[in-house]
Amino acid sequence: MQELIDRFPNKTAYIFELDNVIFPSKDYDLQVYYLFGQFMEFTFPGIHEGKRILDFLVNKHGTMSRSELIDATIDHFAITPEFKENFERLFRIARLPLKLLMFQQTLEFMQTLVADRKQIFIVTKGDPEEQLNKIKQIEWNGLEAYLKVYFVEETEPNDIPSTITKLLTENELLNQSIVMVGKTTFKLSEIDFIPISELVKI
Structure with missing residues (x-):
């Protein structure tokens, strides 16, 4: 140094x-993905599984822009469009489970x-x-x-x-x-x- x-x-x-x-900015994104998956599972128990949403997001990470990824997630899991805004807002205000290193x-x-x-x-x-x-x-x-x-x-x-x-x-x-x-x-x-x-x- x-x-x-x-x-x-x-x-x-x-x-x-x-x-x-x-x-690494990916560390932030992955925690936001986790929080969104948990939010959807809590909001729609038995319909949306947090881990499936997280796995989808992790698999697609880096292959498209954030806006495209959000749209792809909403479409893939047939999530009502009103939750798109929740996902977008989460990137701005998320309280992460773990500190960013x-x-x-x-x-x-x-x-x-x-x-x-x-x-x-x-x-x-x-x-x-x-x-x-x-x-x-x-x-x-x-x-x-x-x-x-x-x-x-x-x-x-x-x-x-x-x-x-x-x-x-x-x-x-x-x-x-x-x-x-x-x-x-x-x-x-x-x-x-x-x-x-x-x-x-x-």
Whole structure:
């Protein structure tokens, strides 16, 4: 971890994306699937079996978009359309059975940054309510006190470069003082980039 920091000796702040950078987003989705299956089994006992719904969702995960997966589930199990909204809402507000665990390498890297007195920011795309819900349920191991979060959808025109520009202005930082850690490859003048594949070996 230290060798990555030593590569950028003059950097004072690090920006992280959230999904599949700090934690595997699949861990969130699978728990939401479980909760929806349990909800349907409780609501319609003897008609819907939670495990069958969960197995279907797990099997289809990653093969289609979320909206397509929700529609496929509603159709496959002949669920009345009114419950589609319940499923969609669950992604935004779910209280998960288990805490979301960070990638161990990301955790150790962030802990090293804190020890080196670096500033840490999170810039995340997606529905702000859902992204905040994820953040609240991550096991941060004390790191939460050192984080500042920016939601891309709350910054016009809803893109990462504009959000980072806002971050730099509000925190009186210069481009050349920043390192971005993420999976989204993009170029911003004088901002160095560490692909998450360099940090997290899956």
